[in-house]
Ligand code: TYD
């Protein structure tokens with residue numbers, strides 16, 4: 225038999241290399257390659273065509289097998305999940321350390337337990353006492369959650385094998401879990417993958433909803449667990465700026481529901497509070513008379529969220545290369561928009577520093593933000609405040625046209641509800657039944673005229 229080749233697995237992205245390198249060829253991280261258990265060498269004798277058990281085929285319309293979802297007791301969590309926990313499903317919950325994953329899951333665990341479902345919460349990071357202290361602070365100490373501090377998957381599965389399978393099993397976190405069948409320290413790709421595989425198998429066989437907490441590396445990937453993304457049914461990320469109180473729960477992959485719904489929470493002294501109506505959230509404390517501030521009615525799944533976009537332009541005296549800094553939006557998109565403003569509208573940003581910020585720590589991904597960003601930039605450049613109760617939306621093309629975006633009606637209705645009486649948007653977007661004055665903007669140069677003449 226041929227000697228198995230050594231192989232090296234990147235701990236950040238899971239790619240495999242034949243020899244050790246200082247830098248991973250795939251994700252460019254340094255010092256992340258670790259020797260892995262050798263791959264099995266296949267030979268001609270490797271024949272799987274006989275000797276197995278027969279598998280059973282089933283019709284597609286198996287009766288009585290509709291998805292019975294279980295509510296987490298948190299409407300915002302359910303919404304992001306697409307309606308609640310599906311029995312036997314595996315959910316990977318990613319997020320920066322300290323963002324509130326354990327807090328969120330302890331709250332959901334307590335609610336499920338209070339509603340009569342059996343819940344097992346395994347903490348591999350904190351001692352049981354620490355977790356209990358936090359639960360006490362959140363007023364959840366009376367909830368019948370079965371709490372344990374453990375890291376050995378063998379211990380966990382042995383224990384679970386001797387009891388009624390729980391409705392919900394939380395593993396906090398998968399990077400602390402350890403299997404004695406696999407070499408390597410907890411957190412390495414092979415450990416993470418092996419432990420997750422065993423836990424997911426338990427969940428599928430017993431109809432338990434499993435939540436695996438996964439830490440995120442500095443570049444935003446769920447560390448090691450990127451290799452888990454295809455093994456689980458749902459991948460969620462819990463996001464937010466630690467300096468702000470708002471947290472957004474997003475699903476990035478969902479085998480049982482849509483991926484564009486979000487849950488919104490606010491971190492308070494007693495845990496996470498649900499924010500059922502987030503549309504005003506990111507506007508609080510807004511100064512209306514400042515140049516460079518525009519309001520954009522964004523869509524998050526089926527929900528509108530009004531956000532403030534702030535631009536600041538600083539003229540440079542010297543010939544130094546000007547900075548462009550963006551928080552909460554795509555920097556490539558900003559570069560494109562600046563180019564369109566220069567080429568189509570004759571504005572000059574070349575000797576100016578451009579700063580763009582989405583207020584409240586919110587991250588914009590809606591393509592309809594172009595027009596609002598353009599309005600903020602033009603307003604900042606011309607040092608003129610925009611009309612204070614106006615919203616802006618529309619996608620901008622390279623030719624400088626303003627294009628329609630989805631959900632024009634919902635955006636305007638939400639803006640009207642919150643006291644905005646003007647909307648600037650693409651042609652054809654007017655909603656006669658909405659109580660706002662609608663101004664059609666077909667071309668970006670028209671925006672420049674409007675802002676610099678009438679605002
Ligand atoms: P935690 O859930 O431990 O984060 P993670 O599991 O994602 O690492 O949350 C830790 C942070 O949340 C910590 O900085 C304190 C804050 N926090 C509150 O502000 N209020 C609370 O009631 C709780 C429990 C935590």
Ligand code: MG
Pocket residue numbers: 322325326327349396
């Ligand atoms: Mg934690």
